[in-house]
Amino acid sequence: MLRLENVRKYYNRNLVIDSTSLELDKGIFWIKGPNGSGKTTLLKMIAGMLPFEGDIVFNNISLKRQPFAYRQMVGWAEAEPLYPSFVTGKDLLSLYGGIRKMTVDVRNELLEKLRLSGYINDPVGTYSAGMIKKLSLALAFCGFPPLIILDEPLITLDPDAFLIVNKLIIEHHETHKTTFLISSHQDAALLSAEVGKELFVGNRTITYSNVQ
Numbered sequence: 482m483l484r485l486e487n488v489r490k491y492y493n494r495n496l497v498i499d500s501t502s503l504e505l506d507k508g509i510f511w512i513k514g515p516n517g518s519g520k521t522t523l524l525k526m527i528a529g530m531l532p533f534e535g536d537i538v539f540n541n542i543s544l545k546r547q548p549f550a551y552r553q554m555v556g557w558a559e560a561e562p563l564y565p566s567f568v569t570g571k572d573l574l575s576l577y578g579g580i581r582k583m584t585v586d587v588r589n590e591l592l593e594k595l596r597l598s599g600y601i602n603d604p605v606g607t608y609s610a611g612m613i614k615k616l617s618l619a620l621a622f623c624g625f626p627p628l629i630i631l632d633e634p635l636i637t638l639d640p641d642a643f644l645i646v647n648k649l650i651i652e653h654h655e656t657h658k659t660t661f662l663i664s665s666h667q668d669a670a671l672l673s674a675e676v677g678k679e680l681f682v683g684n685r686t687i688t689y690s691n692v693q
């Protein structure tokens with residue numbers, strides 16, 4: 482269960498997220514809303530990447546009171562990930578996999594599924610935008626955290642990769658009961674109408690509506 486308690490976010494004096502309280506059960510949630518409505522801000526706050534007023538609680542662990550334990554439960558992938566150009570994909574996966582205590586077999590399975598194996602030993606500076614995107618998604622899945630937050634995971638992916646990522650999200654939700662928060666301008670129905678639910682962000686308020 483994810484709970485937002487009177488969450489509010491200002492950038493300087495600009496109020497972007499206004500006093501939002503929300504409770505979400507396990508599920509796959511799509512964050513929708515026009516450009517500039519606050520989707521990335523909301524996701525970064527839930528990922529523990531931005532300071533804010535209020536609190537966020539996941540599985541009874543508070544981000545404000547137990548920040549380390551909270552962050553251990555969260556995987557995060559940015560919309561436009563950036564990594565130092567000289568590190569390899571393997572370096573990053575070893576780092577994340579080590580922290581998240583993921584076995585090499587499971588890591589290799591993830592690499593195969595995302596078709597990263599062919600270039601994982603190359604420096605990230607040689608990757609295309611889609612290759613970097615897939616690497617960032619693999620890092621978010623590392624160790625199978627119970628909450629995975631993906632900001633625009635489908636941009637820059639080719640049609641094959643798009644389907645692979647959709648499948649991976651559904652598989653994870655079904656097998657590990659992972660909760661996903663996903664921002665996308667894509668149609669949520671592309672994923673799965675059965676498990677997809679939508680959160681609308683806009684007009685400085687958030688309303689939750691179940692689209693099943």
Ligand SMILES: Nc1ncnc2c1ncn2[C@@H]1O[C@H](COP(=O)(O)OP(=O)(O)OP(=O)(O)O)[C@@H](O)[C@H]1O
Pocket residue numbers: 492493495497514515516517518519520521522523
């Ligand atoms: N670092 C920042 N400093 C100041 N204002 C910011 C900052 N980041 C975002 N904003 C402002 O916060 C508002 C919400 O931005 P945010 O990136 O969360 O929107 P979004 O819904 O993700 O947009 P998009 O669909 O274009 O990605 C915008 O008005 C933006 O200008």
